[in-house]
Amino acid sequence: MKSVVQRGWRNASSLIVLNKRYGDLVRASVNYDVLLQTRPSTGAFPNSVVFPGGVAEPADDSDHWLKLFKSFGYTDDDFATFHGVGTPTTLFQPNPILRHIALRITAIRETFEEVGLLICSKDHKSNRNSLYADIIPDVDVKFWQKQISDNPERLLNLCKEYNCYPDIWALYYWSHWLTPCHFNRRFDTVFFVTTLNNKPDNLESSKEVTKVQWESPNGILKKNIQLELELHPPQAYELLRLAHIADIDELTEFGKKRNKHNIDVIYPIVLRAKDGIVLLYPGDDLYPSSLDYYNDAINFKDKTVLELREKSTVVHRLEKLYEEKKSMLILKNYKQNNHINMGDKLLEFYYNEANKV
Known part of the structure; x- marks a missing residue:
C-alpha cells in the first residue's frame, strides 16, 4: 500500500x-x-x-x-x-x-x-x-x-x-x-x-x-x-x-x-451505477482485488444499484440513489476481522456530501 x-x-x-x-x-x-x-x-x-x-x-x-x-x-x-x-x-x-x-x-x-x-x-x-x-x-x-x-x-x-x-x-x-x-x-x-x-x-x-x-x-x-x-x-x-x-x-x-489485533483498513471504492453511486468497502463481492489509489472508480452504468446488490452474496457497501437525500449502509454475509460482527444490517442515514462524489 x-x-x-x-x-x-x-x-x-x-x-x-x-x-x-x-x-x-x-x-x-x-x-x-x-x-x-x-x-x-x-x-x-x-x-x-x-x-x-x-x-x-x-x-x-x-x-x-x-x-x-x-x-x-x-x-x-x-x-x-x-x-x-x-x-x-x-x-x-x-x-x-x-x-x-x-x-x-x-x-x-x-x-x-x-x-x-x-x-x-x-x-x-x-x-x-x-x-x-x-x-x-x-x-x-x-x-x-x-x-x-x-x-x-x-x-x-x-x-x-x-x-x-x-x-x-x-x-x-x-x-x-x-x-x-x-x-x-x-x-x-x-x-x-x-x-x-x-x-x-x-x-x-x-x-x-x-x-x-x-x-x-x-x-x-x-x-x-x-x-x-x-x-x-x-x-x-x-x-x-x-x-x-x-x-x-x-x-x-x-x-x-482487541487493541493489538489486525484491523481491516476501510478504503471506500467508488462505483457508479445507472441510478446512483456505491461506496464499496473491503470484503464486498465487488471490491477490487488490487487497488489503484490514483484512479479507483468503477463503472457499472448498465446496472442499477439494486441490481448490483441482488447479484452480490457478500455485501459491505454504502448506496446512494441520485434522486434520494439519504444513503443506505448495507452489510450482508460480511464478517468483521477481529471486531464486532454486526450481522446483516441496513442503516439509512443522511449524508449530503455523497451528492458530490
Missing part, C-alpha cells in the same frame, strides 16, 4: 469518547453516551457531526514524551503493548510502536483543542488499575487551548505544569479509515475509543466547533435520519458498530482485548 503515502493522505487521529450513563437506560438502549461535535460551515467536514480529532503534528512524535512517560514508571515493555504482530503498518511506519504513541497523543491533543477535555493522568503506573481514562478537570482551558493551537509542542508544557501525562493506555485502537482519493482533502485516520466513568463539566469548545453534545449512538442515528444533523460514513458506521455493545464496561473490556 505504498501508493497511499505517495497519494498524499494526511495522517490523522479521531477519538470516540464514551461516558457512562446512569439514567434513562431504556430510551438509550445502551448505558453510555458518545461525545460529538458539530463542525462550522467552513473547513473540513462542514456542518457535520464528527468525533473529536485532527491531523498529526511533528510535536506528537517528540522523544520528550517517552521521557515523560518513563518518569511516571512506564517502560519499553509498556510501549510495546500498543503494537501486535500482523497489525497493518501503512500508517505506522517507520516505527509502529512510536507511531501508535504519537497518534494517541494526536487524538488527546486535538480533543483538548476542540472541546477542552484533557485526557491525562497524574497517577504513577503502579497506581493505575482501571481501564477507564483519567481526565484533568482543573485546567485553564481557554488559555491552554490557544497556546496549544498556536504551537502543538505546548501540550508538553501543559503536562509539566500540571504534573500529568497523556493517558494513552486508556485509548484503544478501534478502526482505520482512508478517505477516497476523489475528495480534495484526504486523511489516513486511526479511530481510538476511550471511556470515562463520570461526565466532565463545562466543556469549552474552540472556534473549530459550533456545538458539543453527548448522546447515545442510536440517538444520534435517529437525529440524523430525521435530518437534524449530517453524518459522514465513518461516523455513521462506527455509531452503528458501537450500538451492538450495550454495556460500557463490556465495551471497554472488548476494546482492551
